[in-house]
Amino acid sequence: MSNKLYTLDAEVRANLGTGASRRLRHADKVPAILYGAGKEAVALTLEHSKVLKAQEDEGFYAHILTLNIGGESVEAILKDVQRHPYKPKITHLDFQRVDPSHKLHTKVPVHFINEDKATKGGNVIAHHVTEIEIVCLPKNLPEFVEIDMAKVAVGQTVHLSDVKLPAGVVSVELAKGADHDQAVVTLNAPKGGASEEAAAE
Template sequence: MTDIFTLDAEVRTDLGKGASRRLRHANKVPAILYGEGKDPVSLTLEHRHVFRAQEEEAFYSHVLTLNVDGEKVECLLKDMQRHPFKPLVMHLDFLRVDATHDIHTNVPVHFINEEAVAKKGAVLAHHINEIAITCLPGKLPEFIEVDCADLEVGQTLHLSDVKLPEGVTSDELAKGEDHDQAVVTANAPKGGSDDEEAAEEVATEE
């Protein structure tokens, strides 16, 4: 493996739960590669390479290259099964991609300039941590930045307020205005103006 986005894989013909168990005992990970109208292919990967790669956020939202018995295949990681309590990857699902075909996937959100909102006395509430997008594989961003610098107390940023990279569209917004999800809200701190007003009203009544 040259980097976290390139993994060596071997085609496996020994299938079933028993075979998968034997692979894991040999420090290998069973996987499947499917998509693009081709037959699914069962694969085997080295666990140490997979485990290193899965520790990086970009691994989950980047076009990967699988070296399958000498053939390079571009794909996305679509699913990963982990052991419930051991540091083990149990199974991987990869989806083939074609440079000329749009892909639908989720990419993580990175919130920036949050300290600017904190200085205004607000407390940020993140409503989502990833965005469903459509784009060509070559346009796939590793993450999407949400700039919080101009948020005022009580204001909410929605998907329609997020600037997406060129060639990238939101799957939710494509469904219509009713799907314009809230992304982040600048809330007044607890014990803020609302509480103070309530306390003043009580004092007046007394």
């Protein structure tokens, strides 16, 4: 996990309900909820402009975040984001508290590297998933999972079982059994390419 820290200031909000949330959004605020770790849920308010800027970084969705709430620092992960249907506006956030001794159930993005090398000659990459659901302790949470497309053969499909996860990180789907070994990415030959012609013969 990267040492880059994501920190947001938050305030506890007492006024709840649809009307109160609407007023907050008009005031450039984002209503949010913080729950988990065996503690009561807390309704929060964050600055929309700061959240909007922070979420531009992919790591915002996978990192452990720090929420400064009334002078107290709380570690949490982002569990859900609600957005306006057509405006660049975030309407609600869900945060889950992080307990160092309890495993997290979350998703991490997949980074496909060397795609330019894999697509030489007209090969086509088919992405089946862009994130992987995992379980791990907070200290083992990766920022992303990497797949080197230069090592993928034409016609090959990379499955979850082929993806090397960091130590202490488990795939939720694979834990369900071999029949849940999802396809992650496939490198296809160009349409009408050599491999297809050979198969036709």
